[in-house]
Amino acid sequence: MMEHELFNIGQAAVKSGISAKMIRHYEDVGLIPKASRTFSGYRLYNNRDIHMLRFICHARDLGFSIKQISELVGLWSDKDRASSKVKALVRDHIIALDEKILSLNTMKIQLEHLASCCNGDSRPECPILEELSA
Amino acid sequence: MMEHELFNIGQAAVKSGISAKMIRHYEDVGLIPKASRTFSGYRLYNNRDIHMLRFICHARDLGFSIKQISELVGLWSDKDRASSKVKALVRDHIIALDEKILSLNTMKIQLEHLASCCNGDSRPECPILEELSA
DNA sequence: CATTAACCTTCCAATGATAGCAAGGTCAAT
DNA sequence: ATTGACCTTGCTATCATTGGAAGGTTAATG
CATH class of the missing domain: 1.20.5 (Single alpha-helices involved in coiled-coils or other helix-helix interfaces)
Incomplete structure (x- = not known):
């Protein structure tokens, strides 16, 4: 059974190691897909989203640029790469x-x-x- | 006999190794004093000015920040440092x-x-x- | 039920060094 | 007179990140 917990941006930030500020920014520039929202407009993240954020965090720690990380995420998502x-x-x-x-x-x-x-x-x-x- | 040739910003750029763009920028941020001007508004640089620009160019090539270069220029100008x-x-x-x-x-x-x-x-x-x- | 603290939202600005463009003025030579 | 090469200012962009302001939401407490 997959868990389907949902987190707001602050919790996602803690769990992923990326600041809430940067998560919003990554969404803005298209590095990550637009998050779903609660009725009142809060962003929501599930475990898969946080997995991707952690991937991005690791890549960033290795000095990859956003553009490179974007390519890495693309390859990561492509099971036939x-x-x-x-x-x-x-x-x-x-x-x-x-x-x-x-x-x-x-x-x-x-x-x-x-x-x-x-x-x-x-x-x-x-x-x-x-x-x-x- | 000291020479008192005057140069415009393009010539100063070539002689100093700093682009005209950056010379203006350094003036804006106060790293170098405001240049004198011709009647029509062109900036004028003498040999001393260009000497300072070359000093800055070398410091920059060694990776010093603008702030650090500012301190270096201060010490350079202070004969009692x-x-x-x-x-x-x-x-x-x-x-x-x-x-x-x-x-x-x-x-x-x-x-x-x-x-x-x-x-x-x-x-x-x-x-x-x-x-x-x- | 009202208040409060801790969240969240968007938008705007700053960092540091550099580069580009646009619109316009100037200078020197043809 | 025209042309080309220069100069002027001002605005924009890069890259990754941080900060703040002004305002809305949530959850818990008294």
Whole structure:
């Protein structure tokens, strides 16, 4: 027997790890389908909805964009998907992460070099500023 | 003899590496002082202005935020600054970069693990989606 | 039954750095 | 005089998220 409990947006937020604010936003931008409503207009979520929200939460924690998550949700919902499509999405994201990490790391190395050249005392002489200024 | 050439915003953009758009924006938000103007309203930049823009460009390339760059510009302009203040700013930024790198790296490792578990073929079985869904 | 607290609703605005467009004015050369 | 390349302002968008205001609903309490 499937349970058919219904939750309002606040409970769905707690259960899914996504804020009520963001759940509404995801509905606005079409990432999730429009929630059904009570007579008085409150959104209602069932266990399947919350399952999808949790899926989205995990994907978000891995740094996927809304657009990518939208594609992932599509594949997730398609029982005939090819797993190669999922893997390709993941690979693309890994590459993007790599580029970002590389870029940040380059900055870090340069900054560490600058910092190591600066006495960091009460005097005004500062190789860091001189470098930035050059 | 100091040169006192004057440049319009397009020339300043080319010379500094910051787009005209962003130069105006930096003026709007108070990062740089309001430029002087020709009679007809065009902004004018001298060599000192462009020097400051180049300083900003370098700082930006190192990932400093506008707010941090604002502080750096302040210290740069203050001939009596203590170099320790500059170094502290740099150290804080290095720490922030480290945190970001760590976070991205954690994502990457998890994704690589997921990808390695997925066949990536034409069949629908996909451990990646199963994991995200769990 | 009235009040109150904790919900919910929509709409609007802000973040940070950047880019785009549109409508219009200016400048220099042809 | 016209043209093209520049400049001006102002508004819009991106991306993911948060905040607030103003108002309606629900559930429990006195």
